[in-house]
């Protein structure tokens with residue numbers, strides 16, 4: 001199942017810079033692991049914002065929820081999710 005996910009990060013302005021750097025490093029490590037596993041298919045910065053557009057390929061809504069909740073930055077994110085299915089005009093046979 002494919003999901004388009006928008007994540008907007010809002011770290012508190014008074015957050016300790018070392019704590020923020022640690023959270024971002026942990027987030028990056030998990031995001032890269034999930035990309036290697038094929039669960040996090042796309043990760044794009046939204047230009048001009050501390051936000052990203054991502055595409056997740058997971059087996060269930062529950063799996064998506066569990067993955068998102070594991071993210072170190074989860075407590076500081078606003079998340080918007082859209083479920084996607086194949087477009088009949090798509091020429092990409094490998095899209096699901």
Ligand SMILES: O=C(O)CC1=CCC(=O)O1
Pocket residue numbers: 007009027028029031050051052073
């Ligand atoms: O910077 C972001 O958009 C939040 C984020 C998601 C994965 C990552 O490494 O950072």
